[in-house]
Amino acid sequence: MGPRELILGNIAKSLKESALSPSSRQEIETRLSAHANNTVPRRGQGENEAQTALFIAEAERVNATTERLDGLEQVGEAVLRYLASHNLPGSVKVAPHPLLENVDWSKHPTLDVARGRAEDSDQASLSVARAGVAETGTLVLHSGPECPTTLNFLPDNHIVLLPQSQLVGAYEEAWEMLRGDSNAMPRTVNWVTGPSRSADIEQTLLLGAHGPRRLHILIINDKKTT
Amino acid sequence: MQSTSRHFNSNARKGIADAKLQAALSKLSHGFPVKRLAAMARLPEFEALRDDARDIKEHTLANLGTYLEIYEAKVLESGGHVHWATDAADACEIILGICRDVDAKTVTKGKSMISEEIAVNEYLENNGVQPIETDLGEYIIQLRHEPPSHIIAPAIHLSKEQVAETFRGEHRHLQTGRNLDEPRTLLEEARGELRRKFIAADVGITGANMVIAETGTSIIVTNEGNGDLTQTLPKTHIVIASIEKVVPTLEDATTILRVLARSATGQEMSVYNTFSTGPKRPEDLDGPENYHVVMLDNGRSKMLGGEFHDMLRCIRCSACLNHCPVYKAIGGHAYGWVYSGPMGAVLIPGLQGLAETHDLPGASTFCGKCEDVCPMRIPLPRMLRSWREKAYAARLGSTKARFGLAAWAFLARRPSFYRPIMAFGVGLLALIGRRGRFSTLPLAGGWTASRDLSAPEGTTFLSQWKRGKR
Amino acid sequence: MSDMAQKDTDKKNMDKKNVGLFVTCLVDLTRPSVGFATARLLEAGGCTVHVPDSQTCCGQPAYNAGDKVDAQALARNVITAFEDFDYIVAPSGSCAGMIREHFPALLAEDEKMSARAQGVAAKTYELMEFLHDVLGVSDTGTTFQGAVTYQDSCAGLRELGIKEQPRALMAAVDGLSLKELDDGESCCGFGGLFSVKYPDISGKIVDDKAEAIEKTGADVLLGGDLGCLMNIAGRLQRRGSPVKVRHLAEVLAGMTGDVPPIGETKE
Numbered sequence A: 001m002g003p004r005e006l007i008l009g010n011i012a013k014s015l016k017e018s019a020l021s022p023s024s025r026q027e028i029e030t031r032l033s034a035h036a037n038n039t040v041p042r043r044g045q046g047e048n049e050a051q052t053a054l055f056i057a058e059a060e061r062v063n064a065t066t067e068r069l070d071g072l073e074q075v076g077e078a079v080l081r082y083l084a085s086h087n088l089p090g091s092v093k094v095a096p097h098p099l100l101e102n103v104d105w106s107k108h109p110t111l112d113v114a115r116g117r118a119e120d121s122d123q124a125s126l127s128v129a130r131a132g133v134a135e136t137g138t139l140v141l142h143s144g145p146e147c148p149t150t151l152n153f154l155p156d157n158h159i160v161l162l163p164q165s166q167l168v169g170a171y172e173e174a175w176e177m178l179r180g181d182s183n184a185m186p187r188t189v190n191w192v193t194g195p196s197r198s199a200d201i202e203q204t205l206l207l208g209a210h211g212p213r214r215l216h217i218l219i220i221n222d223k224k225t226t
Numbered sequence B: 001m002q003s004t005s006r007h008f009n010s011n012a013r014k015g016i017a018d019a020k021l022q023a024a025l026s027k028l029s030h031g032f033p034v035k036r037l038a039a040m041a042r043l044p045e046f047e048a049l050r051d052d053a054r055d056i057k058e059h060t061l062a063n064l065g066t067y068l069e070i071y072e073a074k075v076l077e078s079g080g081h082v083h084w085a086t087d088a089a090d091a092c093e094i095i096l097g098i099c100r101d102v103d104a105k106t107v108t109k110g111k112s113m114i115s116e117e118i119a120v121n122e123y124l125e126n127n128g129v130q131p132i133e134t135d136l137g138e139y140i141i142q143l144r145h146e147p148p149s150h151i152i153a154p155a156i157h158l159s160k161e162q163v164a165e166t167f168r169g170e171h172r173h174l175q176t177g178r179n180l181d182e183p184r185t186l187l188e189e190a191r192g193e194l195r196r197k198f199i200a201a202d203v204g205i206t207g208a209n210m211v212i213a214e215t216g217t218s219i220i221v222t223n224e225g226n227g228d229l230t231q232t233l234p235k236t237h238i239v240i241a242s243i244e245k246v247v248p249t250l251e252d253a254t255t256i257l258r259v260l261a262r263s264a265t266g267q268e269m270s271v272y273n274t275f276s277t278g279p280k281r282p283e284d285l286d287g288p289e290n291y292h293v294v295m296l297d298n299g300r301s302k303m304l305g306g307e308f309h310d311m312l313r314c315i316r317c318s319a320c321l322n323h324c325p326v327y328k329a330i331g332g333h334a335y336g337w338v339y340s341g342p343m344g345a346v347l348i349p350g351l352q353g354l355a356e357t358h359d360l361p362g363a364s365t366f367c368g369k370c371e372d373v374c375p376m377r378i379p380l381p382r383m384l385r386s387w388r389e390k391a392y393a394a395r396l397g398s399t400k401a402r403f404g405l406a407a408w409a410f411l412a413r414r415p416s417f418y419r420p421i422m423a424f425g426v427g428l429l430a431l432i433g434r435r436g437r438f439s440t441l442p443l444a445g446g447w448t449a450s451r452d453l454s455a456p457e458g459t460t461f462l463s464q465w466k467r468g469k470r
Numbered sequence C: 001m002s003d004m005a006q007k008d009t010d011k012k013n014m015d016k017k018n019v020g021l022f023v024t025c026l027v028d029l030t031r032p033s034v035g036f037a038t039a040r041l042l043e044a045g046g047c048t049v050h051v052p053d054s055q056t057c058c059g060q061p062a063y064n065a066g067d068k069v070d071a072q073a074l075a076r077n078v079i080t081a082f083e084d085f086d087y088i089v090a091p092s093g094s095c096a097g098m099i100r101e102h103f104p105a106l107l108a109e110d111e112k113m114s115a116r117a118q119g120v121a122a123k124t125y126e127l128m129e130f131l132h133d134v135l136g137v138s139d140t141g142t143t144f145q146g147a148v149t150y151q152d153s154c155a156g157l158r159e160l161g162i163k164e165q166p167r168a169l170m171a172a173v174d175g176l177s178l179k180e181l182d183d184g185e186s187c188c189g190f191g192g193l194f195s196v197k198y199p200d201i202s203g204k205i206v207d208d209k210a211e212a213i214e215k216t217g218a219d220v221l222l223g224g225d226l227g228c229l230m231n232i233a234g235r236l237q238r239r240g241s242p243v244k245v246r247h248l249a250e251v252l253a254g255m256t257g258d259v260p261p262i263g264e265t266k267e
């Protein structure tokens, strides 16, 4: 008997000898396809504007910075300003995301824009969040040709574009959005709540352990455009 | 890793005498628990979420075989592989095999308690593959060849000076006169060292906080982002999971994540919660080409449905350690193996044998705090007591204590003997204890070593009551 | 006594709650004053107090040591001695917790005893909760001058949920001011046999507790469990601390003049 059969056999045996009451295969299939919500905190529920305010407050509690923009045309300017404010060179690795294709980068000749996955030498990246969760100020990003995962982790400075229309109250709503996009999970879904940190040395909290030292969120008012 | 659990008492004494450790533990007592309370206060649904989390796991465990099969099918569907391992040796061999298949020289690792449990680092190293821990705390203790002293803060027992010394000894290519005085400079140095290793690694190994049957997904939870670099940059990603980690759906996993960080560090959510499903898709610009899951049993299938069943709900959050008076007095190394605190005292005897480890379940005041804070509502004291019953039946532990207890119980079961003998005893003690207390007393050395013993008033309550005193 | 009067007394006695006082082995043997204080409080609350002579120990030491057989025997003894009373009251969260929370499980497989264990469990109370919740006592009418701090018993707190009751009763004591302990819900390191089996660990925990007690600036530590109190008193005395230790029942019953603090002599 191989290890798989051995383990599953042991499990079956233990369950049979126990007082636990198993469900039928049908019940389990139904539970999986229903994927019902459990308790969902009320905290994130409300109007889009209230959710945006909560999202900002929660993200800033965990050391992210945020900025609200009126439209995509302000993105280039905001990125430049952000880089300058941290004395960073005017260059950014940008996700090859359709939304960012709408940004007219040529208006900012001092900004060096490259597209693709992140390399170790990249100091700043710009990616697009699939959703923002107001409950805890969490960004939901996922992998795909338009959004390489390395952008979220390698560069020291991570700038994320979040269309305000993509703000939801709870994580469960973000799962529904992803299920609507495709019936298979992407390789990676990242929930990001603030910049990287560690308290492993003397319980002193320090930002920028292995991932980004800074997380800057650009919330775009896209009500006009969507 | 060689277990030193049988030296629990001397380990504990060492911990109590270690001033640096004591400073760290006192900081811990005022850190995580306070933040946990604050996080709970902000979330009125917290108790309801705990109930949900417990129920999700209980449902899954009652159907464990089915959920594992569904999970496995989903992993395969997404292009990954699942390897089943009955024990630590199996798991190590499988992992080495995967590393050899891709000619791996170095392997980066995200933090994983299961990898500590199976001691895979040692095994890889002995077989020519260099494992590199990337969680800051794990990296430090790997350099020092120490086991973790806390399940989520593995280097909590070390001072920054000790870390600096370790770095100077290990990072010999760096300038000798460099400043390593502050946690910040130490972190920067580790970050710099590990960055190169992340990029050079051939394989990345992570643990899994949970795996999801619905989608074939594995989850890691970190604050540093090390786990993500570990599992994104190398060509091969290996996940070490154990059979009890499965949950049905994304929603179920979400519920458990809501209680995990709050119970652990008091964060509302850890910085990075990462859900991985299969290898990179052909059109993706990054991500691993191979995705392997090693599904470990190591005694868990036998725990199912038995007296230690509830322990299978454990999500390794560390709340029970952070609130345990014994853990906070002695630190994690006293437990002598990779787990510690109440959860360790329940798990270790099962994994290492009770004969050598009976002091772990023995050393509890049964104050109940662990069960009170456990997000999964695991009855830890009840299980510690189960171990004590087994130890008592097997006649493990000090014969003096057993004899004393047996003598006491013999009398207490026979009130007509008990009364006069006790009355005589307390009268005598009161006579010699006229100062009101004893600072030493024959046979009471365990007590009087660290505190005085108050003398009895002299006559028992029952005899006075019988004589009519009110 | 005339027939009429006799009838009246009978009726009164029938209305009175018959309480079995489980005094606990520690109180019986080492500090009877707590037992008398308890009896006074119960009588003042309108109860008839009964003290069965066959009581010894609730069996917790054996139970916690993994000695189930002796624990079961002692549990049966308690049940037989106490099951006929309306209520069973103990001046200890730990012993009341043993009877209420553990007897039913301990005797679950004993066909004859299991239902009786549940019956006894259902009417067992710790003293403070009984006074406050069952008898509805909000003020014992006593005076105590001084700043006190209070150590909750772990079993009382977490097994029985006792937290507000002793505080409500203390608040009504004239002259008493309460200074809460930092990290007050943490264990004092007693743990019964734990304290002698693991003296170093127990000593470290109780030392931290003693330090927290001193930090409050209180003159007296009160509590509801004699085991914890003996442990803490012993450590405070070893540290040379001026803080005195007493069972809350002594304060509520106005008996502090009759008996010195734990581990002290009269005068």
Ligand code: SF4
Binding pocket: B313, B314, B315, B316, B317, B318, B319, B320, B321, B343, B370, B373, B374, B375, B376, B377, B378, B380
């Ligand atoms: S036993 Fe409970 S509190 Fe302890 S680590 Fe496991 S889940 Fe957390």
